[in-house]
Amino acid sequence: MDVDYRKLNRANWDDRAPLHAASTDYAMERFRSDRSYISDVVRFDVPLLGDIRGLRGVHLQCHIGTDTISLARLGATMTGLDFSPASLVQARLLAEQVGTAVDFVESDVYDAVSVLGKQQFDLVFTGIGALCWLPSIQRWAQTVADLLRPGGQLFLREGHPVLWSVDEEQTDRLVIGYPYFETEKPMEFTGGTYVDVDGTIDHPSTQEWNHGLGEIVQALIETGLTITGLTEHDSAPWEALPGRMARDDDGEWRLTEHRERLPLSYTLQARKP
Known part of the structure; x- marks a missing residue:
């Protein structure tokens, strides 16, 4: 049986959520102590993301909401959506502790339109390590298009599909x-998690998919969206290739040798x- x-x-992901919330990687205590703090991931995005004040975003x-709260701190009215109830427990707790109004909704991403409604958002944001959990990039693209109002924008930063391969x-x-x-x-994996924290993953098995860059772009075009930017980076916000990368001052990890060889x-x- 499949x-x-x-x-x-x-x-x-339910197993990962409390471990991630307890790790220094997600900087939960920094969020609590500094109401102006935004995550390294979102800080990297800001030059391309631009001014999002007043936008309604999803x-x-x-996951545990640190990037969502960061976007709210930049002035957007944010909704966070995730299929992991344990992740949303951590996200809601952090939002309450820091006094940031974010609506966190439990749903599979493919069900987002039925849960949130059509054409409700000025901004759809998707971050690192999201698309690999979805079997169909076409269904994802249609979901994005249906969530956006006319004039609305998608902002996606992801691990490069060449890196994932x-x-x-x-x-x-x-x-x-x-x-x-x-x-x-799907590709099937068994392992732990990517944060440096003690803890047990009781459900270590996952199923994942890669999606080529052309497949992603074409899927969005076929939904009627207009591509307005595509930038490849020589960095990622985690040590994707252990032992071969160094973390720079911006929080990004880059290859220690031959950065030009791999997006x-x-x-x-x-x-x-």
């Missing part, structure tokens, strides 16, 4: 070890006519 990827992955796959266990060279293009069957993340922007 495993329901949503139940499998939800159990994994952060898809928001690299086998990180091959430490002496860059080796393509996983699919670049979307596949019908690590990208920013894609689109607008609904």
Whole structure:
């Protein structure tokens, strides 16, 4: 019998949520002590994101809400959506503790339109490490298009699909070890989490998919969105290739050698006519 990827992955993210909230990686205490603080991820996004004051935004796959709260601190009225109830417990707690009004909603991303309504948002934001949990990039793109009001914008920063295809266990060279293009069957992994904190993952199995950059762009175009920007970066906000990267002052990780050889993340922007 086929495993329901949503139940499998939800159990994994429910395990991760309290560990992530307790880790220094998510800087929860910094959010509490400094009401002007925004996450390193969103701070990196600001030059391309621009002024979002007064916009109504939704952060898809928001996890424990640190980036969502950061966007609210930049002046947007934010909704965060995630399928993990344990993640949303942490997100709501943090929002209450720091006095930031964010509406956190539990839902699978593909159900976002039925839960939140059509054409309700000026901004759809999706961050690092989100798309790999979705089997169909076309369904995701249609969800984004349906959520946006006319004139609304998508802002996506993600790990680069070339990076996702690299086998990180091959430490002496860059080796393509996983699919670049979307596949019908998922990749199956068993492991822990990416934060440096003690704790147990009781549900370590996950199912994931990669999506080629062209597939993502074309899916958005086919929904009627207009691509307004595509920027590839030589950095990522986590140590994607352990032992071969160094963290810079901006909080981003870059290859210690031959940075020019591998795109690590990208920013894609689109607008609904």
